[in-house]
Amino acid sequence: MADHDTPILQGLFHGGIHPAEHKEATAGRPIRELGVPEVLHVPLSQHIGNPAQAVVQAGDRVRKGDVLGKPDGFVSVPVHAPTSGTVTAVADYPAPHPSGLSAPAVTIEADGRDEWTDLEPHPDFEHLQPGEIRALVRQAGIVGLGGAGFPSFIKLNPGPDRAVDTVILNGGESEPYLTCDDRLMRERAGEILQGGSIIAYTVGAERIVVGVEANKPEAFAAMQEAAAGWPMVDVVMVENRYPMGAEKQLIQTITGREVPSGRLPADVGVVNQNVGTAYAIYRAVVHGEPLVERVLTASGAALAEPANLLVRLGTPIEEVARACGGYTDLGRLIMGGPLVGSALHATTAPVVKESNGLIFQARAEVDGALALPCIRCGACVDACPVNLMPNEMYNLARNKEFERIADYDLFDCIECGCCTYVCPSHLPLVHYYRYAKSEIQAKEREKEKADIARRRTEARDARLQREKEEKEAKRRAKKKASAKEEEGKGESGDAREAAARKAAEKRRSMRGEEAAGPEDATADSGEPSPGSDQQEPK
Structure with a gap:
């Protein structure tokens, strides 16, 4: 137990809230491993970025850890088989998403053997280059397990122009109900620190700070206790205020450094990773295990026996509920925490990498109050941890004034839900911000496509014009060459004609001389010419 005199770092960020925690139902419950279900549905999209592309088909036999889908593009990671068995389908299956729509998934019928694929452990990771570690993390399919789902290997590559000196392991977990990170720190602290040391080695940091909220x-x-033998590690207690677990807020509280708008933590020399992510990186590098399971909190008044469970990815949520004694009077099912999580439509959807919580709220827990007009009380402005103006952003989003809303730093919104929580009119503010962001991003994509099409057209026109000019230049050059050739032919023809005339004259002159020569000779000698007075012999 921590000493009561332990200093608590006060959050340096504006706003924040103190919602009812609802953590007592699971905080005292150790992590329990959930058995392997008979059938698993593994979505090919389990993170921010492009979904993985299936590399298996129905009928294939797979082992635990085999690749089911390979990355597609840079912001993408593979997905792996959570157990051994036979692939029975690669098809659309209900996704754990508020839309309730289906998405591509690989269905596996477990064979009960839970046989691992061939693994490549690297216990002496210091012998590897940072790039090799990033490759291992990517190949293991690791993403942020705090709920964000961003591919971790990208965070481990701050770039040559960013000097990172501090790694923060985020143990804030400030959302209500969730206690999976709390239990992971209690039970596997040493492995978390080993994962942190791998992260620090990879990014070149000399300091690791573990931030734990005061309610843990x-x-x-x-x-x-685990950090006692680690000189580079500091464990600090931070104020219990939501959203302390948010990346920028925790960085500012621990280091005093504020991440500027539109910039990354690495720009201020920090890399932040969730403690669950650090644990997964340790398992991936030291033991060679890809991410095929995660710890999650199953809680809520509708659930019979709330628990912290180690669950295989692809396990139907219904199986998780069954392991917790089932549920009754379910009013709403939330994946994640109640403030930033997603409301799901069915328990058939599977557990994915982003599933840090499954909250089975009873009907009495669900706020069914109707939304009323904004009364401009300013409570949302006071609560916003990013110093935004949620009420103005709401009005602009509702009126579809997307160009104006950008002036209010919409994309600085971390969608923490503080504004929605304090709103006396029960306005779904965060939903409007997400809507506005998606519309703006869609317009930007359309503009980008139009710009690409315009540049292609301009490049094509320029190419055709260039080819036309080159063709015309070749034609003119050929014409000029022909003219010179004709001129050359004309000059040589005149010379030949003059030479021919001269030769002809010479020949005529010679013939004339030959004709006149004998007569002149006879006259000079005084002798008669042949045949003058003589007759030819008969």
Whole structure:
């Protein structure tokens, strides 16, 4: 247990809220491993970025850890088989998404053997180059397990122009109900720190700071004990204020550095990773295990026995509920926390990498109040941890004034839900911000496509004009060459004609001389010419 005199770092960010925690139902429950279900549905999209592309087909036998889908593009990671068995389908299946729509997934019928594929452990990771570690993390399919789902290998590559000196392991977990990170820190603190050391080695940082929220004294004590032999590690207790677990807010609280708008933590020398992500990186590098399971919190008043469970990815949510004694009077099912999570339509959807919580709220827990007009009370402005003006952004989003809303720094919104939580009119503010962001991004994509089409057209026109000019230049050059050739032919023809005339004259002159020569000779000698007075012999 942490000492009561342990200093608590106060959050340096504006706003924030203190919602009812609802953590008591699971905080005292150790992590329990859920068995492998008979059938698993593994979505090919489980993270931010492009979905993986299937590399298996129905009838294939796979082992635990085999690649089911390969990355598609840079912001993408593979997905792996969570157990051994036979692929029975590669087809659309209900996705754990608020839309309730289906998405491509690989269905596996488990064979009960849970046989691992061939693994390549690297216990002496210091012998690897940072690039090799990033490759291992990507090949293991690791993404942010705090709920963001961003591919972790990208965070581990801050770039040559960014000097990172600090790695923060985020143990804030400030959302209500969730206790999976709390339990992970209590039970596997050493492995988390080993994962943190791999991260620090990869990014070149010399310091690791573990930030634990003040409502987790047991986790704080466990991390301090594990860090006793790590000179580069500091374990600090931070204020219990939502959204302390948000990346920029935790960085500012621990380091005093503020990440500027539109910039990344690496721009201020920090890399931030969730403690669950650090644990997964440790398993991937040291043991060679890809990400095929995760710890999640199953809670809520509708659930009979709330718990912290180690669950295979692709496990139907219904199986998780069954392992917790089932549910009754379900009013709403949320994947993630109640403030930033997604409401799901069915328990047939599977557990994915982003599933840090499954909240089975009873009907009595669901706020069914109707939304009323904004009364401009300013409560949302006071609560916003990013110093935005949520009420103005709401009005602009509702009126589809997307060009104006950008002037209010819409994309700085971290969608924490503080504004929605404090709104006395029960306005779904965050939904409007997400809507506005998606519309703006869609317009930007359309503009980008139009710009690409315009540049292609301009390039084509320029090419055709260039080819036309080159063709005309060749034609003129050929014509000029022909003219010179004709001129050359004309000059040589005149010369030949003059030479021929001269030769002809010479020949005529010679013939004339030959004809006149004998007569002149006879006259000079005084002798008669042949045949003058003589007759030819008969």
